[in-house]
Amino acid sequence: MATDLQPLSALAPGGHAVVADVRLAPESRGRLLEMGLLVGTPIELVRFAPLGDPVEIKIRGYHLSLRRQDADQILVRPR
Amino acid sequence: MSPTDSSSPGSVPRSVRPYVVLTGNPNCGKTTLFNALTGLRAKVGNYPGVTVERKEGELQGAAQNIRVLDLPGTYSLSPQSLDEQVARDVLFHRLPEVPSPALVIVVVDASNLQRNLYFATQVIELGYPTVIALNMVDVATDNGVSIQTEQLSLALGVPVHPIVASSGVGVLELTRSIAARAVQPPSPSTPRLFCELPRNYGLEAEKLTEALSQSFPETRYQALAEALLILSDERIVQSSPRRYSPALLAQVAAARQRLESQGVDWRSVPIEARYARVSAIEQMVSTCAPIHGDSTTDKIDRVVTDRVWGLVIFVAIMALIFQGIFSLAETPKAWIEWGVESMGRWVSRQMPPGPLNELIELGVFKGAGAVAVFLPQICLLFFFIGLLEDTGYMARAAFLMDRLMSKVGLHGKSFIPMLSSFACAIPGIMASRTIESPKDRLVTILVAPLMSCSARLPVYTLLIAACIPRVRVAGVLELPGLVMLAMYLLGVIVALAMAWLFKKTLLKGPTPMLILELPPYKRPLLRVVLRHMWDRSRLFLRRAGTVILGINILLWFLASYPKDRAAESAFEQRLALAKAAPAAAGVSTQERDAAFEQLRKEEAGRRLRESFAGRLGRGIEPLIRPLGFDWKIGIGIIASFAAREVFVSTMSLVYNVGELDRDSDAGLQTLAQKLQEQKAADGGAQFRPRIALALMVFYVFALQCVSTVAIVRRETNTWRWPLFQWVYMGALAWGFAFLTYRIAPWFGLS
CATH class of the missing domain: 3.40.50.300 (P-loop containing nucleotide triphosphate hydrolases)
Structure with a gap:
């Protein structure tokens, strides 16, 4: 259900979800996909950086950080 | 074969x-x-x-x-x-x-x-x-x-x-x-594929494989892998522009269009297929016993990236590194200077006096010393950077600083090179290698030398001591300290502004996404850190060292030639005359020695004033006149192109104070006094506060450092960027010095 979707950055720290859609421009999305951030991948928002940006996430057993504006474009389904 | x-x-x-x-x-x-x-x-x-x-x-x-x-x-x-x-x-x-x-x-x-x-x-x-x-x-x-x-x-x-x-x-x-x-004989074969593609995608990949093996028979075994890459990623073609023929590129575009019309995302399908296979393999070969509680990395990160503690720890670590590069390097630097200079003197004593002797002692050994003095700072910085990288903290530093740096369009990783440049721009610029985006790296390199490095410190100290009155501002602060702080701040602010400007204009382009891995912490291995430090330092010695040495020899030549035989023999005669004067005429040996010393200083001053460098100083006078500088300062500016701190020793030569012991405060005080006594043509003080301020501001901005130019040449692989940098920083220096000279009187500094 599409109504369940929310931006990754709207998760609370420690919140778990599943990636539902990566709405970044196709050219810049490639590396994110190669890092394993694919539709259907379980994802955890670990924390926000002390200055509020970027965010730290956990996917496939490792930690990655993204800017908030990019995390806004990743839609997730909370678990 | x-x-x-x-x-x-x-x-x-x-x-x-x-x-x-x-x-x-x-x-x-x-x-x-x-x-x-x-x-x-x-x-x-x-x-x-x-x-x-x-x-x-x-x-x-x-x-x-x-x-x-x-x-x-x-x-x-x-x-x-x-x-x-x-x-x-x-x-x-x-x-x-x-x-x-x-x-x-x-x-x-x-x-x-x-x-x-x-x-x-x-x-x-x-x-x-x-x-x-x-x-x-x-x-x-x-x-x-x-x-x-x-x-x-x-x-x-x-x-x-x-x-x-x-x-x-x-x-x-x-x-x-x-x-x-x-050493086994090779047995090339068509390799297996680790992503099961949908049928239509597989067919397109096969067609492209066929075309690739025909165009590049020598890599036919890799054709399938290559076909998949060029089909699914447009950057592949951009990053190897000459490899593919227009016909082949057209074929790729057509294949993508066909897939798109069938509703296939040609970018993500192979990635998804590969991850599907890889996770299947992982499940097959590994067993995972769930561990309860947090890992060590989680525990450390909870403190190190905490809203308050994270910043406190970050500032403490950076202060430690900065202080370390600043102060720990001083002693070995002094040893190296002393060692290289004494070696030069020793070698020169073994040779008959003459131009070759001078070239070796003052050109080659001084130049080699100029290279070697950077070593302690470079070693220390790369030791710390190696430590930060090997433990995993470097990624956290970028994570913490990205917000600030992204405001001027840079990446969190630009922070370390900029901070290091306060000690010395050379290791700072070398540290910019950790920045992936070439444009961000170039911007960082271009603005890094605007940070006031340790070589500016003697210049600021001298001019402040000579010309800035010790008055209190707002009751508690003293003007000299405030001026020093202002110089450091001026560099930082303009560096950030220029970074922003470069990202908006010259090096425009989409800000690349930040995709930063935060690896688990680990215990650093001393041998890995030391190895990293040693490799980098050797690279500096070999590559930048040769250029720095060469330019230093050139500058020595400019400051010592042409020789005026007549003036030199006149000096020899005066010296001989003074020596031959009867010692009994009520003159003590100390006074005699002082008189000899004075003669020698005057001669050294004359030589510099009449050298090519001296003439250049006069030559640029019209250019620096609007800033309030005269030709003597011009000589200082020309000579200190070798390194900024040379300004101090050059000023002492120009004003006949003699060679300065770099570390002695007494020498600096004498020179400061001498500068205060200088009279301008109109009878007023030559080094008025507004001139000193303008000169300091000039040194904040001007790229007065051949070593930096050499390392930027090395790191950008072209003369274009170091030249551009020299010109833009020179323009900033002139402009801001001019403004300072004009505006200072409004604040009562005439």
Whole structure:
């Protein structure tokens, strides 16, 4: 259900979800996909950086950080 | 087979020593394994035409000579940075100077299996004989993960060796396996594919494979892997513009269009297919016992990236590093200066006096000293950077600082080079290599020298002591201290403004996404950190050192020639006359010595004033007159192009104070006094506060440092950028000095 979707950055720290859609421009999305951030991948928002940006996430057993504006474009389904 | 024929993958010419390539994801322990495999000796340099570090060593403990090439860390074969592009080019055998590898070793982090296998399977598909070094099995075990290496080997179709590179476990077996396989006759074959593609995608890939094997018969075994890459990623074509013919590119575009019309996302399908396969392999070969509670990394991160403590710790670490580079380097710097100078004096005493003697003592040895004094700072900075990188804190520093740096369009990783530049721009610029985006790296290099480095300090100190009145401001603050602070702040503010401006104009482009891995913390290995430090320092000595030495010799020549024979013999006569004067005429020996000394200082001053540098100083006077500077300051500016601190010793020569002992405060005070006494043409003080301020501001901005120019030339691989930098910083220097000279009187500083 599409109504369940929310931006990754709207998760609370420690919140778990599943990636539902990566709405970044196709050219810049490639590396994110190669890092394993694919539709259907379980994802955890670990924390926000002390200055509020970027965010730290956990996917496939490792930690990655993204800017908030990019995390806004990743839609997730909370678990 | 001829030595030049190294075409198909795995076919290494028998006449050359076998070549083994080490590759893997960043943070997989590849460098540690490289050190363990090759021992202490490695050749470090750059790949031709790019500043990507090239490391090559010899496999230790093997019966025959086997070369090991350490490739930059890479997440995939679709390059995102220069580093990754070089790794891709080596693996696709596109660099003429790197022969086709006899064996590829892929380092796989056992504690991060899926993402590491993504790259490993891409490499296996290239068809070279491949060995997997399954590293950090100890960390995986701690995480409750156990991996059946036999199973993994079966699934991948290549040998898998479990190792712990940091402690050396399994390295011996890996070495044996490499030695045995690297000399085996190659048996190239079409490799297996690790992603099951949908039928329509598979058909398009097959057609493209056909076309590629016809265009490039020498890499026909890699055609399928290449076809998949160029079909799914537009950047591949951009990063190798000359490889593909227009016809082939048209074919790729048509294939993409057909897939799109069938509703297939040609970008993500192969990635998804590969991850599907890789996770299936992971499930098959590993068992995971869930561990309750947080890992050590989680515990550390909770403090280190905390809203309050994170920033406190960050500031403390940076202050420690900054203070370390600043103060710890002082003693070894003094030793090196003393050592090189005494060596020069010793050598010059062994030779008959004359121009050659002077060239050797004052040109060559002074120049060599100018190179060597940077070593302590460079060593210290790279020691700290190595430590930050090896522990995993570097990524956290970028994570913390990204918000601030992104405001001016830069990346969190630009913070360390900028901070280091307060000590010295040279190590700072060298540290910019950690920045992936070439544009961000260039912007960082361009603005780094605006930070007030330690060489500006003597200039500020001298001018403040000479010209800034010690008055209190707002009751508690003293004007001299405030002026010093203002100089440092001015550099920072303008550096950030220029970074923003460059990102908006000259080096415009989409801000690349921040995709920053935060690797688990680990105990740093001293030998890895020291090795890193040593490699970088050697690179500096060899590459920038030669240019710095050359320009210093040139500057020595400008400051000592032409010789005026008549004036010199007049000086000799006066000296001889003074010596011959009867000692009994009520003159003490001390007074006599002082008189000799005065004569010598005047002669040294005369020589400098009449040298090419002196004439240049006069020559640029019209240019610096609007800033309130006269030709004597002009000489200082010209001579201090060698290094800013030379300004102080040049001023002392110009004003006949004699050679200054750089570290003695007394010498500086004498010079400051001398400057205060200087009278201008109108009878007023020559070094008025507004002139001193303008001069300091000039030194905040002007790129008065050949060593920086040399290192920027090295790191950007062209003279264009250092020249541009010199001009833009010179323009800033002139403009701001002019403004200062004009505006200062409004604040009562005349």
